[in-house]
Amino acid sequence: MTSRYQYRSQEIELMDDLSSSGAVIEQTLRELNTINKWLGGDHVTIDGLKKLLYGRNPDQPVHILDIGCGGGDILKKICLWARKNSVKISLTGVDANPNIIAYAQENTREFPEISYRAVNIFSDEFRAIQCDVVTATLFTHHFTSEELASLFRQLKDQARIGMVINDLHRHWFAYHSIKWLTHWFSRSEMVRNDAAVSVLRSFRKPELAEIMEDSSIDKFQIKWFWAFRWQLLASW
Numbered sequence: 265m266t267s268r269y270q271y272r273s274q275e276i277e278l279m280d281d282l283s284s285s286g287a288v289i290e291q292t293l294r295e296l297n298t299i300n301k302w303l304g305g306d307h308v309t310i311d312g313l314k315k316l317l318y319g320r321n322p323d324q325p326v327h328i329l330d331i332g333c334g335g336g337d338i339l340k341k342i343c344l345w346a347r348k349n350s351v352k353i354s355l356t357g358v359d360a361n362p363n364i365i366a367y368a369q370e371n372t373r374e375f376p377e378i379s380y381r382a383v384n385i386f387s388d389e390f391r392a393i394q395c396d397v398v399t400a401t402l403f404t405h406h407f408t409s410e411e412l413a414s415l416f417r418q419l420k421d422q423a424r425i426g427m428v429i430n431d432l433h434r435h436w437f438a439y440h441s442i443k444w445l446t447h448w449f450s451r452s453e454m455v456r457n458d459a460a461v462s463v464l465r466s467f468r469k470p471e472l473a474e475i476m477e478d479s480s481i482d483k484f485q486i487k488w489f490w491a492f493r494w495q496l497l498a499s500w
Contacts, residue, residue, distance in 0.1 A: 269436055272409070272471065273464035278454045280406060290367055292454040293335035296402075299445070299459070303491040305430065306341050309401050311489075312428030312497050313342065316397060317351070325352040329395035329423065331385050332403025333357030336368035336378065342399070343375045353377055356395065360384045386411075391418060398427040405431050405466040409475050416479035416498070426499035432466035438492035439463045463492075472496055 279292065300306050317326065330339055339355050346353040355378045359365050362382040372378045383390045398419050404412055419427055432438065442459045450456050469486055472494060476484050484498040 267436075268464065269434055269439070272405075272434065272467070273461065274408070275461050275464065277406065277458040277461050277465070279458050291452045292458075293337075293364070293367060293371075295450055295452050295455045297335060297337040299455075300337070300402075305489075305491070305493055306338050306401065308430040308489045308493045308495045309338055309399055309428055310341060310345050312430065312495050313345070313397065313399070315497060316426050316428060316499060322349075322351055325354060326397060326425075327395045328353060328355045328397045328399055329358065329393060330355060330399045330401075331358045332400055332406070333359050333368060333380070334364060334402075336372040336380075338399070338401045339368075339378050340372055340375055343377050346377070355379070356381060356393065358383055358385065358390065358393075385415065391422070394422055394424075396424045398423045399430075400427070401430040402432065402462065404429055405462055409471065409478070412475050413478035416475070416481055420479075420481060420500055426497070429494070429496035429498075431494055431496070432463055433488065433492040433494055434463060434466045434468055435492055441491075467494060469494070 313328075328342065333339060336357055339357050342355060343353065357365070357368055357378060357380045359368070359382065365380045365382040369380055381393070407415070416427070439460055442463060446456045446459045469488075472486050476496070476498070481498050481500065483500060484496065487495045487497070489495055
């Protein structure tokens with residue numbers, strides 16, 4: 265009998281509806297930020313940036329392109345880290361849903377380092393954006409492995425230094441834990457549905473390695489972090 269965790273699910277998440285807006289989106293984004301705080305997941309992205317930028321001239325500005333930026337909370341954390349460590353930085357958050365971008369702009373209005381683009385990552389408009397580093401936090405599981413391999417090949421031409429991917433580990437404990445957590449503490453139907461689906465759509469280590477092989481990126485490392493997160497770090 266095949267386990268539901270053996271292969272990546274193709275079930276669609278409610279947040280994949282790019283017309284989502286209003287109180288539903290705002291509640292969802294607030295709750296997702298709270299969950300990440302509880303589970304410490306954003307640390308995976310910051311840790312990856314530290315590794316990727318280690319030894320580089322701190323006076324040389326770094327442009328970070330965050331794809332699937334959501335409400336901009338990870339961008340705020342990157343800004344605070346950069347300020348604390350005297351790293352000159354500019355950030356561009358990208359999301360295909362203009363309603364999410366509007367929320368993020370308001371959410372990060374005290375961070376002039378951050379700008380936003382409402383654009384689809386598979387569009388020519390996105391392809392034209394150049395940067396130093398690409399980050400993606402809890403975003404890549406929304407796409408098929410074939411789409412990701414194609415995207416990563418493209419990002420190698422867009423980013424001068426490399427990319428930091430922070431996403432979920434598909435595991436039965438992660439699935440049941442997030443189901444329990446969101447059942448008792450979430451007031452968002454979108455969070456209660458999507459959090460568990462996200463785990464089923466996420467990755468095991470060999471799958472990430474195969475995606476990287478298909479993307480023709482040779483210099484990468486995959487590291488596991490609590491709670492059930494993968495850090496995929498690539499440089500070129």
